[in-house]
Amino acid sequence: MIRLAEVTARIGGQVTALAGRIGTAGDFANVVDRNQLPQVTPAAYVLPAGLSGGSAEAGAGMFVQSFRETVSVVIVVRVAGDPTAARAIDEASPIVRSVIEAVAGWAPDDAIGIFILAQAELVGATGGALVFQIDFALDDQLRITA
Numbered sequence: 001m002i003r004l005a006e007v008t009a010r011i012g013g014q015v016t017a018l019a020g021r022i023g024t025a026g027d028f029a030n031v032v033d034r035n036q037l038p039q040v041t042p043a044a045y046v047l048p049a050g051l052s053g054g055s056a057e058a059g060a061g062m063f064v065q066s067f068r069e070t071v072s073v074v075i076v077v078r079v080a081g082d083p084t085a086a087r088a089i090d091e092a093s094p095i096v097r098s099v100i101e102a103v104a105g106w107a108p109d110d111a112i113g114i115f116i117l118a119q120a121e122l123v124g125a126t127g128g129a130l131v132f133q134i135d136f137a138l139d140d141q142l143r144i145t146a
Contacts, residue, residue, distance in 0.1 A: 002051075021042065042092070066112075069138045071136050088130040
C-alpha cells in the first residue's frame with residue numbers, strides 16, 4: 001500500500017525532464033510552509049492522496065478487502081522571463097502528458113489492478129510558475145490471514 005516510491009521511480013525513469021527533480025511529501029510540506037516554489041523547474045512531488053476501502057469478505061481464517069489508493073503528482077513549471085506564466089503552459093503541457101503516459105496503465109509488480117488517471121487540473125499560477133496536480137488511482141486488495 002501507499003506506492004509512492006514505485007510511482008516516483010516510474011516517473012524518474014520515464015520522464016527525462018523530471019529525473020532527479022522529484023520530491024517527497026516532506027519536501028512539498030517545506031515548500032508550502034515557506035510559501036516558496038522550487039527555484040529549479042520543472043519539479044514534481046509525489047504525494048499520498050488517500051485510501052478508500054471497498055467490499056470485504058472474511059472466512060476460513062482469511063480477510064480480503066478491495067481498496068483504491070490515490071497518488072497525486074504535483075508538477076511545478078516556471079519559465080525564465082515569464083512573470084505572468086503565459087509561456088509556462090507551453091512548457092508544462094508535454095511534461096504533464098509524459099507523467100500521465102508514464103503512470104496510467106502501469107502497475108507495480110504485486111498490485112492487483114493498474115493505475116488509472118483519476119483527474120488532472122491546474123491548481124495554481126503564481127510568480128511566473130504554473131502548478132498542476134495529477135491524481136492516479138490504483139485498485140488493489142488486502143489479504144490478511146488470521
